[in-house]
Amino acid sequence: MLAATIKKDLLLLLRDRGALGSLFLLPVVFIAVFGSIFGGGSDVAKVKLAVWAAPGDPKASSIRAALDESKMFEIQEQPDAARVSQASTDDDVVGLVIPAGVGAEHPVELYLDPAAPPQVSGPILGVLNGIVSTVINGPPASGDAKLVDRRAPPGKDILADVSGFQIAVPGNAVLFGFYLALTVALSFVEERRTGTWRRLLASPINRRMILVAKLVPFFLVGLIQFAFLFGVGIVVFEMRIAGSLFALAVMAACVVVCATTLGLFIASLGGTEKQVGSIGSICILVMGLLGGCMVPRVVMPPVMQTIGLFVPHGWAIEGYFDVLVRPGTGLIDVAPQAAALLGFAAVFFALASSLFDFENG
Amino acid sequence: MTALLALQGLGKDYGARKAVVSLDLEVQAGEIFGLLGPNGAGKTTTISMVSGVVTPTRGKAIVAGHDVCTAANAARASVGLVPQDLAIYEDLTARENLAFFGSLHGLRGGTLRDRLAWALDLSGLAGRADEPAKQFSGGMKRRLNLAAGLLHEPKLLILDEPTVGVDPQSRNHIFEAILALRKAGMTILYTSHYLEEVQALCDRIAILDGGRLIAQGKVGELLAAHAEVGFEVEVEGEEFAITTALAMAAAFAELDRHGHTLHVAPTGPLAPVINAIEGAGVRIVTIHTRRPDLEAVFLELTGKSLRDAE
Numbered sequence A: 001m002l003a004a005t006i007k008k009d010l011l012l013l014l015r016d017r018g019a020l021g022s023l024f025l026l027p028v029v030f031i032a033v034f035g036s037i038f039g040g041g042s043d044v045a046k047v048k049l050a051v052w053a054a055p056g057d058p059k060a061s062s063i064r065a066a067l068d069e070s071k072m073f074e075i076q077e078q079p080d081a082a083r084v085s086q087a088s089t090d091d092d093v094v095g096l097v098i099p100a101g102v103g104a105e106h107p108v109e110l111y112l113d114p115a116a117p118p119q120v121s122g123p124i125l126g127v128l129n130g131i132v133s134t135v136i137n138g139p140p141a142s143g144d145a146k147l148v149d150r151r152a153p154p155g156k157d158i159l160a161d162v163s164g165f166q167i168a169v170p171g172n173a174v175l176f177g178f179y180l181a182l183t184v185a186l187s188f189v190e191e192r193r194t195g196t197w198r199r200l201l202a203s204p205i206n207r208r209m210i211l212v213a214k215l216v217p218f219f220l221v222g223l224i225q226f227a228f229l230f231g232v233g234i235v236v237f238e239m240r241i242a243g244s245l246f247a248l249a250v251m252a253a254c255v256v257v258c259a260t261t262l263g264l265f266i267a268s269l270g271g272t273e274k275q276v277g278s279i280g281s282i283c284i285l286v287m288g289l290l291g292g293c294m295v296p297r298v299v300m301p302p303v304m305q306t307i308g309l310f311v312p313h314g315w316a317i318e319g320y321f322d323v324l325v326r327p328g329t330g331l332i333d334v335a336p337q338a339a340a341l342l343g344f345a346a347v348f349f350a351l352a353s354s355l356f357d358f359e360n361g
Numbered sequence B: 001m002t003a004l005l006a007l008q009g010l011g012k013d014y015g016a017r018k019a020v021v022s023l024d025l026e027v028q029a030g031e032i033f034g035l036l037g038p039n040g041a042g043k044t045t046t047i048s049m050v051s052g053v054v055t056p057t058r059g060k061a062i063v064a065g066h067d068v069c070t071a072a073n074a075a076r077a078s079v080g081l082v083p084q085d086l087a088i089y090e091d092l093t094a095r096e097n098l099a100f101f102g103s104l105h106g107l108r109g110g111t112l113r114d115r116l117a118w119a120l121d122l123s124g125l126a127g128r129a130d131e132p133a134k135q136f137s138g139g140m141k142r143r144l145n146l147a148a149g150l151l152h153e154p155k156l157l158i159l160d161e162p163t164v165g166v167d168p169q170s171r172n173h174i175f176e177a178i179l180a181l182r183k184a185g186m187t188i189l190y191t192s193h194y195l196e197e198v199q200a201l202c203d204r205i206a207i208l209d210g211g212r213l214i215a216q217g218k219v220g221e222l223l224a225a226h227a228e229v230g231f232e233v234e235v236e237g238e239e240f241a242i243t244t245a246l247a248m249a250a251a252f253a254e255l256d257r258h259g260h261t262l263h264v265a266p267t268g269p270l271a272p273v274i275n276a277i278e279g280a281g282v283r284i285v286t287i288h289t290r291r292p293d294l295e296a297v298f299l300e301l302t303g304k305s306l307r308d309a310e
Helices: A002-014 A017-038 A058-069 A081-087 A118-137 A164-177 A180-194 A196-201 A207-235 A245-268 A273-291 A302-308 A312-325 A331-355 B043-050 B072-077 B094-104 B109-122 B138-150 B168-183 B195-201 B219-226 B239-249 B271-279 B294-302
Strands: A047-053 A073-077 A093-098 A108-111 A148-151 B003-014 B017-028 B032-036 B058-063 B079-082 B156-160 B187-192 B204-209 B212-218 B230-236 B253-258 B261-266 B283-290
Touching: A002 A017, A017 A273, A047 A058, A047 A081, A058 A073, A058 A093, A058 A118, A081 A093, A081 A108, A108 A118, A118 A148, A164 A207, A164 A245, A164 A273, A164 A312, A180 A196, A180 A207, A180 A245, A180 A273, A196 A207, A196 B094, A207 A245, A207 A331, A245 A273, A245 A312, A245 A331, A273 A302, A273 A312, A312 A331, B003 B043, B003 B187, B017 B043, B017 B058, B017 B187, B017 B204, B017 B212, B032 B043, B032 B195, B043 B058, B043 B156, B043 B187, B058 B072, B072 B079, B079 B138, B094 B109, B094 B138, B109 B138, B138 B156, B138 B168, B168 B187, B168 B195, B187 B195, B195 B294, B204 B219, B204 B294, B212 B219, B212 B294, B219 B294, B230 B271, B239 B253, B239 B261, B239 B271, B261 B271, B271 B283
Parallel strands: A047 A073, A047 A093, A108 A148, B032 B187, B032 B204, B079 B156, B156 B187
Antiparallel strands: A093 A108, B003 B017, B003 B058, B204 B212, B230 B261, B230 B283, B253 B261
């Protein structure tokens, strides 16, 4: 009896692709991503540093030479100081202006996104402080005057008092917002299981209209979830929204549209409640991981950062983050992120429409 | 009478498997038409095609003058489907379920309220209309399932095994509702593997087996054509004596043995059969007349028992 039970459960487990994915594939993906983030090694990406050093100034030239010797930076020489700040508006470029007479009176100007996480800004600040201080004062000692003046690149200002909630909300809002997809997918499974799906198909309504009608309530619930989460943040935790509320609402709508269509796509792959639950959870967790919900994409290796652009989560976090912490962020500023999310939604819906097996009721 | 439903060479394939090969039949307005056959015979696939749930691979299905493929919405609007599954939302009340299914068919406002009241009354659920369906008994859920298919006054009501798993009280309620609907002139396509139900309710039937139509007609006509009056003879005796009795009686009847019960279909008078059995030293315990039924029709047409075929 014992052997028969063991054999039966092994057979069931081996035939449950969702459970196998959760047990074997999911940990491997997480290990690979976290390992590549925190593992260091020889393939650590260099920081792109746009530099202008005042010509003819010996200390500026020394700092410039020391930067070349550092293995941390990929130097992009700039013709003047203005070009440095302009170049630093790129998300992956840091700007550095080394003025004539560099010292406590004229510190080097570092253009680094104020929103960059400590994992990114810390090493850059540490290395630059070390180089500049060594050139000017000899080996660095505590109490050195401020020799590196950190500034925000043009258009990258953030609120002076960014709260922990503003940092925590985007990743979590996106990760849990996309769990709506699982609810959507399971609702289709439930309709099929109970037989109500046959009844819907037997009604005088276009089949694609049935799909759309099924998605609308989830879209509304997603918006309510968003309003609730941000409402609690604002009212209870005094979270501030630096950008436009309208832009935030548009971003939320795009995220919810994307999540509901992702749910439809997962449903179109078919399967039982157990299979859809497992496969859907894996999809959402892995997408969340790659998109930067758990670890900021900016600290990931370049390859992982690029992969992150192929999941909607990365775009969603960027959009939310900008609206929350960067003053003056309006609809036009988050238009690329919103467009990307709608693009993902269109792809999900098109794939689901072609894959959905209406008659498998 | 005019045909409310006409199937012309209707068939459906799932990959290489032919679920329904090619069906030609007509259901007249106002009649209850039974689709009879074992599981896998193609009954559910047929009604799925008629109700627009499944697209036919070949042939045509015309409902109330509308082709289910080329005028799908008009055809679906003419059909009320009562699936075999309890296709209701358990967390919604009976009234909310019916309101939803009614609105799918375009019922609004006062019309919807009137139809709701009528359907709740017909299903005997008026007193519990505002309770969630999950609190209902199996029979009550099945009655709600039936009511949901009736709200929009379909021209053709399709009942797919409507009494599966139902207690006797609810079964009677469903039968009464079906007979009331027939009286009101509704056309009903009824599938079941309960032969007694089909025999009692249906004006005409079609027998399906392996996706093929093997017979159709009025119940009485099929019984007359394919089922004979027979006897069930219960016997006692030694095995050798019973075997001898079967051999001797075979000259006067077709015999089929099930343990100590002999199914006897005499080719002439019964007396020589009895004499042959008793002459072999076998004692006859009881003799019952076996009325012709659809089970016998199915056996005659397919060579197998309907229940064995399931």
